[in-house]
Amino acid sequence: MKNSRSLLRIALAVFTPFLCWGSSAFAQTTPASTNTLEERVAQSKASLKLQLSAAQSQKISQKCADAQSLLKTIADKDKASADKRQQIYTDLSTKLTTNIRTLQNQNADITSLKTAQVQFDTAINRYVSDAATYKTAIDDIVAVKCASDPIGFQSLLVNTRQYRATLASDSTQIKTTAKSALVQALIATSKVLDNTQAGGSQ
């Protein structure tokens, strides 16, 4: 009996820190519950705190159904363009990684290339994250019961516009990084290879 108690104490002393750490990590992993449409609408309304007059609410309630049809078309188009864009970004990043590994095996100087690659991939990852947020927002605005919740509909619409603008900014950043940092690094590395080959041949 005494041995059982001491064993239990030791087990608790060893595993309690892991349990506390794990619970905090798990809490960080799972943010505040926004898994349902209602929760996201409530969160959007709480963050924006929009106020509509009676006339505005009535107008939105009357016209939002047609707006949702148009938004559905926009959502489908955006999804297609987002998938195509993401595929191009992924291919570019993969090819760049392959070239860098090959150059590394050749003992070439890839410092500038790796720096540019980090910037490029960071910009792409930011776009990917924001694209998921935008997709959720536009799907929510299509699904929300706008006639009974005009404020919710309007809040989601405002958020969707913001996320779309953020996506445009992310894409511009990717283009800038690719054209300036990455292309320049590729050209600089090619010149170094030229010099190395020329020096070796002499």
Place this chain on the structure above:
Amino acid sequence: MKPQNPPTEQQKNGLIEPELQHNIPVKLHDSQIPKNPINSQVSASAKDSKKSHEPDDKILQEVNKSVKEADKKPAKKSLFSFHKKQTGSKLETLKPEKIEPSKAKPPSKPVFAVVSAVIAAAVLSVAAVYAFSAKNSGAPLTSSQQSTNTDKVSSTPTQSTKITSSDLTKAASDLNSKVDSLNDAQDFNANDLSDSSLGLQ
């Protein structure tokens, strides 16, 4: 010939009842006759039933011996076994000399509880470590479940051929053209979500 007894109820039901054999002629050794108090007791009991209980102890000892002998040679039917049956009541009071205690103890409940608690804590710890590592794993997931984390190995295997400067120049050109093919103005036109475009005005 001794007439056979009619079948009893137990025999009819298939159970075999032991038959008591009376007056079995047993050849006794000469040494046994004087040492056998039972015999003397049996022979004396008919003469004097009001004797004291002093021979009872001797009887018990002898019966003990007979029990041991019966354990060793159970097949033999001797006078002792016969007397064993006669003195059944005394035998019932006898206790075996040794009763080996059961060494195997059932597992105690506290140990089981402790072991299950330790296992549960280990499982929870593993789950916590996995959740933490998944949180810090890197790039977010896309719709095609692809990420562009620089630490990840590319899906394309490393080329074994050398890369020349012309390859890098071509890669730069390819990068430019593909990035330019993406029409940001068309894909992210702010006018698409305006009130006028959506008919909310």
